[in-house]
Amino acid sequence: MHDLTHCQLIYANDSQQHQVESLQALIEHHELPIVLNVELSVDKLTQKHRQKLSQTATQPVLLLDDKDKLSWLSDGLSVAPEWDKLQRRVVSAGRKSELLLQAAKITADSSVIDATAGFGHDSLILASTGAQVMMLEQQPIMALLLFAEQQRMSALPNWQKLMARLHIINIDALSYFESLKSDSAVNNSQVIDVVYLDPMFPEDSYQDSKTGKGAKVGKHMQALHQLASPPTLDEEEQLLTSAQAVVSNNASHSGRVVVKRPQHAPTLANQQPTESWHNEAVRFDGYFA
Numbered sequence: 596m597h598d599l600t601h602c603q604l605i606y607a608n609d610s611q612q613h614q615v616e617s618l619q620a621l622i623e624h625h626e627l628p629i630v631l632n633v634e635l636s637v638d639k640l641t642q643k644h645r646q647k648l649s650q651t652a653t654q655p656v657l658l659l660d661d662k663d664k665l666s667w668l669s670d671g672l673s674v675a676p677e678w679d680k681l682q683r684r685v686v687s688a689g690r691k692s693e694l695l696l697q698a699a700k701i702t703a704d705s706s707v708i709d710a711t712a713g714f715g716h717d718s719l720i721l722a723s724t725g726a727q728v729m730m731l732e733q734q735p736i737m738a739l740l741l742f743a744e745q746q747r748m749s750a751l752p753n754w755q756k757l758m759a760r761l762h763i764i765n766i767d768a769l770s771y772f773e774s775l776k777s778d779s780a781v782n783n784s785q786v787i788d789v790v791y792l793d794p795m796f797p798e799d800s801y802q803d804s805k806t807g808k809g810a811k812v813g814k815h816m817q818a819l820h821q822l823a824s825p826p827t828l829d830e831e832e833q834l835l836t837s838a839q840a841v842v843s844n845n846a847s848h849s850g851r852v853v854v855k856r857p858q859h860a861p862t863l864a865n866q867q868p869t870e871s872w873h874n875e876a877v878r879f880d881g882y883f884a
């Protein structure tokens with residue numbers, strides 16, 4: 596049984612009862628260990644008000660703005676999956692333009708596990724190929740943001756097919772990999788082509804310590820650092836080893852594990868990849884089964 600996370604849900608106006616109920620229904624349906632303390636905002640959700648809310652709150656704060664977008668308030672900043680902003684990348688995604696797709700080499704027939712879904716941005720790029728993507732996210736608040744974004748976007752006709760290929764689960768990746776192992780002992784049909792890992796990385800390490808080059812940590816990652824911590828070396832080893840086991844559990848099939856790292860970061864669990872792809876900010880390390 597998970598510990599329950601109590602969150603304050605502040606909604607923008609009276610006419611949003613239905614949206615609040617539908618969030619409650621998502622929590623119930625997906626058995627998320629979240630209790631919402633629902634409140635109608637007395638003030639307009641201006642930046643100043645958000646700042647004040649995040650300074651005085653004793654629980655994580657979720658906001659439902661007047662466009663029915665759910666976000667999480669972290670240090671005065673609202674963060675949320677921003678799937679509609681990925682439209683251009685999703686439409687034109689291909690191996691030429693997306694390093695992730697060069698590394699993952701998937702097709703419309705592939706089954707992919709994004710074991711560290713976060714805001715789901717990389718999952719969308721993976722699913723843009725036509726592949727089915729299981730999105731695993733251990734943090735209930737992040738999982739709720741993902742479910743809410745999927746529900747919101749599924750109402751838009753242009754996005755429906757893509758949304759139907761995303762399968763979000765609030766689970767720790769290691770437990771999920773374990774469950775796949777026991778499933779495949781009974782039924783050999785589960786073939787996973789790619790496991791994608793983008794674990795947390797120490798906040799100050801996205802830039803090269805000597806040259807200062809590399810990615811600055813953005814607001815989404817900054818916020819995530821409050822919810823999730825980087826894995827220990829031991830956890831990195833477990834994650835990589837069990838991900839590799841998942842893509843090699845079928846004798847007639849060879850899959851790969853793809854790991855995202857800041858460009859200058861050491862490899863996951865100090866394991867040398869088979870091949871790497873990088874630009875100035877990020878690197879994708881491929882471990883072929």
Ligand SMILES: C[S@@+](CC[C@H](N)C(=O)[O-])C[C@H]1O[C@@H](n2cnc3c(N)ncnc32)[C@H](O)[C@@H]1O
Nearest residue numbers: 711712713714715716717732733767768793823
């Ligand atoms: C760096 S973020 C991933 C960002 C993501 N690639 C994106 O495009 O938004 C890492 C996320 O993985 C989640 N995570 C870390 N370890 C996990 C695990 N063992 N199982 C499931 N989720 C995990 C964290 O809670 C966090 O939300």
